[in-house]
Amino acid sequence: MDPLTSAAASGMRTSLESLDLLANNLANTQTNGYKVDREFYDMYTSADALAGGENDPTQMPDIIKNWTDFSQGSLQQTSNPLDFAVGGEGFFAVNGPGGNTLYTRNGSFRLSPTGQLTTQDGYAVRDVNGNPVQLDPTQPITVDTTGAITQGGQTVAQLQVASFADLSQLSKQGTTYFRFNGQAADIKRAPGEVEQGKVEGSNVTPAESAVRLVTVMRQFEMLQKAISIGTDMNHQAIEEVARSGQ
Numbered sequence: 715m716d717p718l719t720s721a722a723a724s725g726m727r728t729s730l731e732s733l734d735l736l737a738n739n740l741a742n743t744q745t746n747g748y749k750v751d752r753e754f755y756d757m758y759t760s761a762d763a764l765a766g767g768e769n770d771p772t773q774m775p776d777i778i779k780n781w782t783d784f785s786q787g788s789l790q791q792t793s794n795p796l797d798f799a800v801g802g803e804g805f806f807a808v809n810g811p812g813g814n815t816l817y818t819r820n821g822s823f824r825l826s827p828t829g830q831l832t833t834q835d836g837y838a839v840r841d842v843n844g845n846p847v848q849l850d851p852t853q854p855i856t857v858d859t860t861g862a863i864t865q866g867g868q869t870v871a872q873l874q875v876a877s878f879a880d881l882s883q884l885s886k887q888g889t890t891y892f893r894f895n896g897q898a899a900d901i902k903r904a905p906g907e908v909e910q911g912k913v914e915g916s917n918v919t920p921a922e923s924a925v926r927l928v929t930v931m932r933q934f935e936m937l938q939k940a941i942s943i944g945t946d947m948n949h950q951a952i953e954e955v956a957r958s959g960q
């Protein structure tokens with residue numbers, strides 16, 4: 715494959731990856747607590763080319779990793795006493811599948827029939843001691859800015875709101891959950907304030923994402939055209955060689 719076609723094909727591959735990522739972001743514009751994903755580009759050079767010899771080192775565009783933008787989304791008033799948002803830094807801790815601890819900014823919770831505070835997916839919300847938050851369904855629920863839950867004039871639990879020294883150690887698990895891959899010592903009490911009766915919206919900017927989606931689609935079309943031109947040029951070159959050999 716000639717350098718033009720190779721570079722264009724590599725660009726098309728990265729464009730397809732970008733389109734998938736952008737489409738997923740746009741699909742989650744209305745998802746509470748969703749954090750937008752972005753791509754990080756670099757130039758790829760093959761190991762054989764770097765080794766020298768007769769091959770010229772041809773560089774091609776490549777997405778070396780995706781990264782998550784953890785900037786805060788807008789806090790939306792719901793007046794639902796089981797909706798919570800963290801103003802500033804912090805994640806709610808929940809018991810994920812297999813007993814693994816997951817973290818989320820989506821504080822749209824509910825009460826199970828047994829009075830356990832859970833996410834909409836049924837994951838138990840954890841208190842500061844790592845236990846599921848158990849409440850009395852018949853009593854009003856009040857939560858202060860520290861996450862302390864009061865019922866009947868008594869503090870019955872405190873939400874575990876965690877922050878992390880290195881957010882790059884968080885990996886997405888589904889749409890709004892994260893797993894922390896670092897050390898337990900790097901998990902700390904979050905400085906953010908819990909706000910009852912609010913939820914955090916997605917931090918996707920629809921207009922920006924739509925513009926980028928259109929831009930990447932146009933890039934993809936241009937690269938398709940480049941491959942078509944390169945193919946025609948190769949055909950013409952082969953035909954010229956064939957004629958000169960007659």
